[in-house]
Amino acid sequence: xxxxxxxxxxxxxxxxxxxxxxxxxxxxxxxxxxxxxxxxxxxxxxxxxxxxxxxxxxxxxxxxxxxxxxxxxxxxxxxxxxxxxxxxxxxxxxxxxxxxxxxxxxxxxxxxxxxxxxxxxxxxxxxxxxxxxxxxxxxxxxxxxxxxxxxxxxxxxxxxxxxxxxxxxxxxxxxxxxxxxxxxxxxxxxxxxxxxxxxxxxxxxx
Ligand code: Z5A
Numbered sequence: 001x002x003x004x005x006x007x008x009x010x011x012x013x014x015x016x017x018x019x020x021x022x023x024x025x026x027x028x029x030x031x032x033x034x035x036x037x038x039x040x041x042x043x044x045x046x047x048x049x050x051x052x053x054x055x056x057x058x059x060x061x062x063x064x065x066x067x068x069x070x071x072x073x074x075x076x077x078x079x080x081x082x083x084x085x086x087x088x089x090x091x092x093x094x095x096x097x098x099x100x101x102x103x104x105x106x107x108x109x110x111x112x113x114x115x116x117x118x119x120x121x122x123x124x125x126x127x128x129x130x131x132x133x134x135x136x137x138x139x140x141x142x143x144x145x146x147x148x149x150x151x152x153x154x155x156x157x158x159x160x161x162x163x164x165x166x167x168x169x170x171x172x173x174x175x176x177x178x179x180x181x182x183x184x185x186x187x188x189x190x191x192x193x194x195x196x197x198x199x200x201x202x203x204x205x206x
Contacts, residue, residue: 004034004086005205006127008097010171011135012164013157014145015187016194020135021095023195028091031206036085039095040073044080047073055154063109067116070101075123082127098124099132099174099182104156107170108163128181131202134171135187135194139164142187 007024009017021037028035041051050073053059054066061069074097085092098120106116139161146157175182183201185194 001087001089004088004090004092005130006082006086006092006094006097007202007205008094008099008129008132009135010096010099010103010132011187012137012139012142012168012171014142014147015135015137016145016191017095017135019191020133020194020198021093023191024198025093027195027199028093033091033206034089035091035093036081037093037095038077038081040077040097040100041070042073043077043094046076046080050076055156057153057155057158059155061155063105063111066109067101067105067111067119070105071119071123074098074101074120078124078127094129097129097132099134099171102174103167103170108159108167110166113170130181130205132178132182133198133201134175134182134184136168136171136184137187139168 009021009024011017018039021039025035025037040047041054042048050069054061054069054073082092082094098117101116101120102113105111106113143157143164147153172184175184185197185201187194189197
């Protein structure tokens with residue numbers, strides 16, 4: 001049984017990651033590929049509990065504790081869902097993964113990319129995506145899309161513009177450093193164009 005493929009989707013809030021994950025899974029299913037869609041933080045029971053904790057608006061959580069909470073949720077997801085699915089030959093479309101921690105905690109919280117990378121190496125036992133699609137969007141456009149939804153803003157969504165600008169810059173640097181794994185897609189386009197660009201970016205894996 002060949003190992004499945006891990007496709008991760010990254011980008012700022014409101015970039016359209018969840019929308020793309022659904023569209024991509026549908027397109028892969030139509031091609032006869034078995035695919036699961038999961039999200040971070042979350043995807044399995046313990047990680048969903050950690051998600052509720054780490055996104056709760058009223059909590060004061062230090063930057064290091066925040067990075068470790070995201071890494072703990074990820075460790076559980078890898079052990080309980082990602083490894084078994086990939087070993088069983090299933091593809092996984094994952095809404096956020098390690099690059100989110102590098103960008104949000106490493107750059108946004110200014111903990112540094114390398115320390116955050118190292119706790120995540122431990123959390124994931126070095127699991128790396130076969131392809132990562134970063135949806136690029138101007139922070140104000142992403143914010144306006146997020147705010148158009150009925151949900152109240154979570155703990156991180158309440159941060160200022162400079163926080164999100166640091167994250168956008170970090171994503172651009174990560175993409176430049178690993179062009180084979182990471183492809184960027186202009187997320188200011190409509191959902192159909194974004195899906196088309198995503199399919200083009202994973203064509204070599206199909
Ligand atoms: N976080 C972190 O700090 N460190 C980590 O390691 C991880 C996460 C894993 C929760 O993540 C928070 O955790 C997040 C980052 C942090 N907080 N912040 N800030 P999340 O992924 O659950 O939250 P999110 O990024 O805020 O998700 P989101 O707002 O749902 O955004 P999205 O998935 O990218 O967008 P969407 O839900 O697909 O679309 C948003 C709206 O735009 C919706 O109305 C769509 O219909 C619309 N949309 C989507 N695509 C388009 C296009 N192409 N054109 C026009 N309109 C569109």
